Amino acid sequence: MDEMLTVGQVARTYGVTVRTLHHYDEVGLLSPSERTPAGYRLYTGADLERLATVVTYRRLGLSLDEVGSLLRGDGSAAEHLRRQRDAVMEKVDELHRLVDAIDARLGREMNETPATSEELKQIFGDGFKDEYRAEAQERWGETDAWQQSAARTKRHTPADWERIRAEGEAVNAAFVAALRSGKPATSAEAMDAAEAHRVQIQTWFYDLTHEFHRGLADMYVADPRFTATYEDLAPGLAAYVRDAIHANADRHA
């Protein structure tokens, strides 16, 4: 019943090393409740629960000290997590600025070498886009999503676009596969594809809530280009995708 596990077993099942468990024991973060007469560490169910918490917190980048105080209960966990979240977001911003800096240097680097017509087209296109971006933002750029999207797409290279397109096709393929196999739009497969779709947008463009995702889904059925593309892939796919996205949003509500 109350199976006790040794370090090795615990390490394997929780994806940490024995040394790490020793370390947690040393610093008093997680000491096994029992020992065999020979001194073997024995971890109880409660120990394992605690370990699970430690492992997840660690994956969020918290220090062992922070994890410790979280487990001792001083300071709400939510507060800690929000702080951590802020720190990560700040880092993201910093990296974005870094990308801008790299792009600037790349631009200078490219200018030293004679630009090919292809590159000129790129540069011209970018300049063009930026011009309208500025104007557009002045007039309509009030939504958060648009600003995020604009900021991020500016940094996408042609290679990025290619990758985005490829990823999009993969998501489409997943939808088609789910539909072809007769699974309903509320099936896990369909919803997973929907979630993948959402995550892709979130990764490359802007933070997409499930609610807003619903809006996109409706668009897919409503817009001819989109619908035609989907219907070309498989009849009924547009509506299927729409329903899958709604189902996925329900699932995450």
Add this chain to the structure above:
Amino acid sequence: MDEMLTVGQVARTYGVTVRTLHHYDEVGLLSPSERTPAGYRLYTGADLERLATVVTYRRLGLSLDEVGSLLRGDGSAAEHLRRQRDAVMEKVDELHRLVDAIDARLGREMNETPATSEELKQIFGDGFKDEYRAEAQERWGETDAWQQSAARTKRHTPADWERIRAEGEAVNAAFVAALRSGKPATSAEAMDAAEAHRVQIQTWFYDLTHEFHRGLADMYVADPRFTATYEDLAPGLAAYVRDAIHANADRHA
């Protein structure tokens, strides 16, 4: 002319500590080209360039070893920079996933513990979200337009879809032509293409007001499939189409 700088000056201008420079010297990553008779480190312009590279690489979280091999490695500066850029983007993605994980955990923390007044405030703040959702529903939800569209698309034959697709391509071509010829998104050509787009949707799908057309336009920039498709046709086209539609809506207001 060739001003040489001492550690302190270099440290200040590059935002690193003196100790860090000493360390880079110790490990042979960046040794100043010269020294004064008294042993003071003197950094030349070339040294500083190298340092700039080191600093940027380091900000990406690369180890000193990795930075070293990159600097020793045979590769053009542009190649370096592109690698650097990819690394940053990857890191950004990773951090985004981390934020997601933190958010998920935050959600669980909030649900498990009885809500304090502070948290209640947070939740009430999320009432914002409900408001947002109501607004989204109003804009994108189960309006007449969507129902109309859904009803109509069900009756479309494969031949219809093919025709819709062809018409859509024609509209796209009009947009591309306008963009390529250097016409602004507010030009008559661009706006006409936008109007053709609207009419097409109206005939095949549902009554599309200019106001609602704006919503579609924003989606073109916001959704990767659309954006990627448009960007494949011509860089900057997605934003161009969006702006043209808005301009057209302004014209008809």
Add this chain to the structure above:
DNA sequence: CTTGACCCTCACGCGACGGAAGGCGCCACC
């Protein structure tokens, strides 16, 4: 010639473990 800012070289410390050494415990098989 002193003052104070700057520079030098050791050299130890940290956080979160990795890894090896040297030895004991446990189980299976002969």
Add this chain to the structure above:
DNA sequence: GGTGGCGCCTTCCGTCGCGTGAGGGTCAAG
């Protein structure tokens, strides 16, 4: 009842990228 092999124990030193002194030399200004 040996014996081999694996797992466990503790101890201790190594790693990475520096921070932070200690103890002392250098340099320009007053």
